[in-house]
Amino acid sequence: MTINCKGELIDLSIPKVMGILNVTPNSFFDGGKYKNEDEIISQVDKMLSEGATFIDIGAYSSKPSAEFVSEQEEIDRIVPAIELILKHFPETLLSIDTFRAEVAKASIESGAAIINDIAAGELDDKMFDVIAKYNVPYIMMHMRGNPQTMQSLTQYDDIVKEMLFYFSEKVKKARSLGINDLILDPGFGFAKTTDQNYEVMQKMELFNLLELPVLAGISRKSMIYKTLDITAQEALNGTTFLNTIALTKGTKILRVHDVKEAVECVALFNKLDL
Template sequence: MTINCKEQLIDLSTPKVMGILNVTPNSFFDGGKYKNESEILSRVEKMLLDGATFIDLGAYSSKPSAEFVSEEEEISRIVPAIDLILKNFSETIISIDTFRAEVAKASIESGAAIINDIAAGNLDEKMFDIIAKYNVPYIMMHMRGNPQTMQTLTNYDDIVKEMVFYFSERIAKARSFGINDLIIDPGFGFAKTLEQNYEVFQKMELFSMLELPFLVGISRKSMISKDLNINTENALNGTTVLNTLALTKGAKILRVHDVKEAMECVTLFNKINP
């Protein structure tokens, strides 16, 4: 189970950690923390030293209340960050968190290796063309609607069954474009109630029937803080618990704010699952 990142084969048979870097003023946890070059480089260096295989770079917050950002603004935020990171840490495998084809194109041409799309191509019909043209790994997340409408679209008869159908359709379309390296993301917190998030988590191993690696991104999300009646800043322990359980259910990539703690989960998981 490998993906090809700029001619480097990454073996996902052993779980990997993806560190989050948001160059936005308003992301739900770390928005506004990384505003200048030294802060960005310090963050990237720490995540790489802590063991991150991938750095996931985002320039447009997907939280429901986030304001609109134009494609031009998103590109103007993300491309300089890519250039800065690769100038100082040339071997970094950068993933770009975007649902826009033009942002994906500009990012790949600047050296990004993976596209992480919360909409699985549903919000930009040109996305699959770009992924196929540049032949990069593509992460497809489950979501209904868009970040502004998703929390009103939580009516399911059987959420996991409908998600499997959703992914099956998106995978078939991606394959029709000749896209090879695909990863799926259940999309915790996107078009799902608190109870639905936990139902999906409980049944997550069922996604293995799709025969693709899957990514889990539950880091410090409200499904943790609301259930434990704590704030986001205190949600690291809950995140670690769910990351560990996600590994037991087959997750191959943990997308996290706290790389060191996630790597500890992976290390101990590998000890009992050699």
């Protein structure tokens, strides 16, 4: 199982780690932490040295209470970050966390390798066309509504069955446009209650029926810290545990704030030869 990133085939038969870099002032965990060039370069250097295969840059917080950010402001935040990182680390495979086609276009033209869309095209009907035009890997996440409304849209008859149908329709559309490299993200915390998040986690192996790589984005989320009655800052141990469960169920990419621990998790999992 491989994906083509800027002409480089990335083998996902061994799971990979994607490090999170938020260049937003209000992300739920690390908002405002990386706001100048030195801080961005230092964090990217750290994540790459710890073994990250991908760096995922976000410039628009998707937490439920996040403030609106204009399309131009998102571009103005993200493009300089892309250019800065590639200037210092030209081989870096950058993933861009955006649901806007114009942001995706500007990012790819600036050197990004992957688009990570929390809405799988639902919030911008031009997104699939941009992905098809530039032929980059596309991460499609499951969500209902938008970040402001998603937590009121948690009524499902059979959540995993409905998610499988959602993804199968998205895959069909992408294939019709000639999009080759697709990655599925169950969207933990997006239009799902805590109990629903754990039901999805328990049944994650079912997403392998679609024969596409699956990404798990669990890092320090409320499904961990609310369950344990702790803070996001204290949720690394819980993150590592659930990342391990995700790996046993076939996950190919772990999207995390803490790269070293996730890389160690993958290394130990691989020794088990499950």
